[in-house]
Amino acid sequence: MLLSHLSGIATRAWLQRAAEDPTARHPKHLPKELDFRDAADLIQRLLISAPAGVELGTAVTLVDGELEFPPELAVRPRYDAVVRGGRFIGSIHVHVPDETGRFTPFFDPADLAGALRSDYAGFVELLATPDRVYALVRSNPYLYISAHHVQRNPLLLREEHDRELRRRGNPRAEDPRFAEAYRGASLYWFERYGMTLYEGALTEPLSRTVTASPVW
Ligand SMILES: [Zn+2]
Numbered sequence: 001m002l003l004s005h006l007s008g009i010a011t012r013a014w015l016q017r018a019a020e021d022p023t024a025r026h027p028k029h030l031p032k033e034l035d036f037r038d039a040a041d042l043i044q045r046l047l048i049s050a051p052a053g054v055e056l057g058t059a060v061t062l063v064d065g066e067l068e069f070p071p072e073l074a075v076r077p078r079y080d081a082v083v084r085g086g087r088f089i090g091s092i093h094v095h096v097p098d099e100t101g102r103f104t105p106f107f108d109p110a111d112l113a114g115a116l117r118s119d120y121a122g123f124v125e126l127l128a129t130p131d132r133v134y135a136l137v138r139s140n141p142y143l144y145i146s147a148h149h150v151q152r153n154p155l156l157l158r159e160e161h162d163r164e165l166r167r168r169g170n171p172r173a174e175d176p177r178f179a180e181a182y183r184g185a186s187l188y189w190f191e192r193y194g195m196t197l198y199e200g201a202l203t204e205p206l207s208r209t210v211t212a213s214p215v216w
Contacts, residue, residue: 015062027213034198046058052098053099068086093127093128095108115136116150116193137197157189196210
């Protein structure tokens with residue numbers, strides 16, 4: 001109990017530093033774990049209440065060093081640095097099964113384009129699927145995609161993501177290899193834009209599994 005309390009405090013302290021000073025996001029300064037168990041109840045509610053195939057979510061802010069999840073906001077409603085008095089640091093959203101029982105297993109091209117757009121103030125994006133929680137950290141603040149390009153072309157990253165999927169054998173959604181291939185195609189963007197990945201179960205701190213190269 002005490003340990004979980006401490007790791008939550010360490011995570012919030014790092015998020016606060018990273019919001020104020022992007023050098024805290026440098027791969028050399030990234031924590032090994034990020035503890036978002038404070039959000040576990042919210043994530044569970046989102047997973048249960050999201051209609052089939054709908055990416056329900058909310059903003060994540062810091063208020064006096066504490067995490068808040070302003071509930072009335074949809075995913076990426078705006079890109080203000082301050083939301084309801086809190087410092088906007090990113091978003092949280094879920095991928096739930098559609099009518100066929102399948103869900104998008106990882107960050108999709110639209111998620112990545114949203115996280116990377118130049119007018120976006122967030123740097124940590126949480127994604128929950130029915131079996132796992134992921135956190136994407138923009139660990140290189142100098143790599144981004146012009147908001148104008150993202151706006152103009154909704155398929156901006158999609159075409160290259162499809163190409164990456166084809167390079168991985170293009171398994172169909174019902175193929176057991178699909179989730180891994182899909183993840184690999186998205187990780188191509190992680191590498192290209194200096195993003196870092198944390199992941200784990202809903203009930204545990206998320207471990208860093210992919211670390212951006214410390215090129216800046
Ligand atoms: Zn998504």
